[in-house]
Amino acid sequence: MRVLLVEDDPMIGKSVQQGLRQDGHTVDWVRESRAAELALATTSYEMLLLDLGLPGKSGLELLAQLRRAAHRIPVLVITARDSVADRILGLDSGADDYLVKPFDLDELGARMRAVLRRHAGRADPVIALGNLRMNPATHELTQNGQPVVLSAREFALLQALLEQPGVPLSRARLEERLYGWGEEVESNAVEVYIHSLRRKLGAECIRNIRGVGYLVPASP
Numbered sequence: 129m130r131v132l133l134v135e136d137d138p139m140i141g142k143s144v145q146q147g148l149r150q151d152g153h154t155v156d157w158v159r160e161s162r163a164a165e166l167a168l169a170t171t172s173y174e175m176l177l178l179d180l181g182l183p184g185k186s187g188l189e190l191l192a193q194l195r196r197a198a199h200r201i202p203v204l205v206i207t208a209r210d211s212v213a214d215r216i217l218g219l220d221s222g223a224d225d226y227l228v229k230p231f232d233l234d235e236l237g238a239r240m241r242a243v244l245r246r247h248a249g250r251a252d253p254v255i256a257l258g259n260l261r262m263n264p265a266t267h268e269l270t271q272n273g274q275p276v277v278l279s280a281r282e283f284a285l286l287q288a289l290l291e292q293p294g295v296p297l298s299r300a301r302l303e304e305r306l307y308g309w310g311e312e313v314e315s316n317a318v319e320v321y322i323h324s325l326r327r328k329l330g331a332e333c334i335r336n337i338r339g340v341g342y343l344v345p346a347s348p
Contacts, residue, residue, distance in 0.1 A: 129174035129244070129284075130154040130305050134164045134190070135206070136182050140229065144177070144206075147233040152267060152280045154308045161185035168194070172304055173201060175240055180207040180218065188221055195222035202243045206231065241265055248291065255290050257344065260329070262290055276328055281306050285321050286344075289334065294346030296337045318342075 131148060135141040136159045145155045156171070158164050160183050168176070176194075180187035191203060205218045210228040218226045224243045227236060241264055245251065255262040261270045267283055269276045278286065288297060288305045299318045306321075307313045314320075322334055322342060334342055 129240075129287075130172070130308070131156070131175045131177060131240075132164065132167050132171075132173045133157045133177045134159075134161070134182065134187065135177070135179045136160060137179070140179075144233070144236070148237070151233075151237055152284055154284070154306060156308050159183075161187070161190040164190060168199070168201070172301065174244065174305075176201050176203045177236075177240075178203055178205050178223075180205060180209055180214075188218065191218070191221050191223060200247075202247050204236075204239060204243055206236070238265070255287070257290055257293055258347075260290065260333075262287060271329055278325070278328070279321075282321050282325055282328075285318070286325055286334075289342065289344045293344050296341040296343040298341040301341065 131153050133141060133144055133148075133155055135144065135157065141157050141159065145157045148155045156167060156173075158167055162184065164176075167173075178187045178191060182190070187205070187207070191205070194201065194203070202224045203222065205223045205226045206229060207214070207218070207226075208229045209218075215226050224246070225239050227239055241253065245253065253263065253265055255264070259272045262268070264287060267280075269278055269283065269286070284306055285302055288302060302318045303313050306317070326334055332345075334344055336342055
């Protein structure tokens with residue numbers, strides 16, 4: 129998934145960004161609320177990781193502002209504020225979950241997946257469609273019960289499509305999912321990954337809607 133990390137501590141920000149990237153996520157990192165507002169206005173994200181103790185406008189103010197504007201992005205607060213009152217305030221202000229520093233990166237990943245499942249309205253950690261079974265926690269994919277080996281970006285692209293079966297996603301939207309700021313995007317990168325996935329899973333697993341984008345059929 130593509131994640132926006134808002135964290136002013138350089139050591140924590142770098143550690144979280146690197147850890148999540150190693151886990152296959154695309155992570156853009158900013159250090160204050162104004163930059164976060166600009167990023168959210170110009171880029172589509174699947175999740176916001178939000179520190180509360182930010183310079184200028186606080187993370188809590190940014191969160192309240194997003195919810196007043198009916199912004200539905202999942203928000204996971206990561207903060208050193210560990211009192212019960214702080215947790216209640218964060219959750220009642222619109223956070224989907226609240227994680228106190230210091231935390232384990234594996235727990236952060238698990239909480240992120242749980243938040244996304246709730247937003248998608250599903251309880252099962254496995255994404256299932258037709259003969260495909262995808263486990264985002266373990267980065268495993270099976271087809272007809274047989275494991276299929278995918279690269280990190282092939283996995284991320286297929287996950288984006290499986291999360292919205294029957295809905296075409298444009299090449300630009302898929303590029304946003306796969307590449308963060310400063311990463312070079314080759315002009316035919318999405319097509320290369322699509323070709324590889326079709327070769328591994330079958331030509332009909334991903335369809336091209338001319339002039340619109342790519343989709344996985346809702347009923348393969």
